[in-house]
Amino acid sequence: MKATGITRKVDDLGRVVLPIELRRNLGIGIGDTLEIFAEKETIVLRRYNxxxxxxxxxxxxxxxxxxxxxxxxxxxxxxxxxxxxxxxxxxxxxx
The missing domain is CATH 4.10.860 (DNA Excision Repair, Uvrb; Chain A)
Incomplete structure (x- = not known):
């Protein structure tokens, strides 16, 4: 995994905002569906296919x-x- 140096806080509803730069670089648009995976202490988001x-x-x-x-x-x-x-x-x- 590539470190970005970006940190975000989880809000009271459990949401995390993905920075626009990251979304642009990964081609994640408004309304795109992401899959959430967890392994040990790592969370992975992947565009749903x-x-x-x-x-x-x-x-x-x-x-x-x-x-x-x-x-x-x-x-x-x-x-x-x-x-x-x-x-x-x-x-x-x-x-």
């Missing part, structure tokens, strides 16, 4: 469907989930 979440869900669904007894629709379900995964991957590759 819904496509990543969709890809994760598609992979999990496909993995789950592969071990479940879905009867006659299992192959159709697996094919459709693979198709969804490919569509999402094509969008990820373009970014």
């Amino acid at each position: 819904a496509v990543d979440d969709l890809l994760t869900m598609a992979v999990r669904l496909k993995d789950r469907a592969s071990v479940e007894d879905c009867g006659e629709i299992k192959q159709v379900l697996m094919d459709k989930l693979a198709e969804i995964e490919q569509i999402i991957m094509s969008k990820v590759d373009k970014h």
Whole structure:
């Protein structure tokens, strides 16, 4: 991690203001959604990417469907989930 030397106080509602210089440098705009991660004593903010979440869900669904007894629709379900995964991957590759 790169130190910025910038400090901010947490207000009574738990908010912290991200300095405009930092937001400009990182391309964070008004209304952007950020994900919050915590590890030990470190807090990490990352711009939220819904496509990543969709890809994760598609992979999990496909993995789950592969071990479940879905009867006659299992192959159709697996094919459709693979198709969804490919569509999402094509969008990820373009970014």
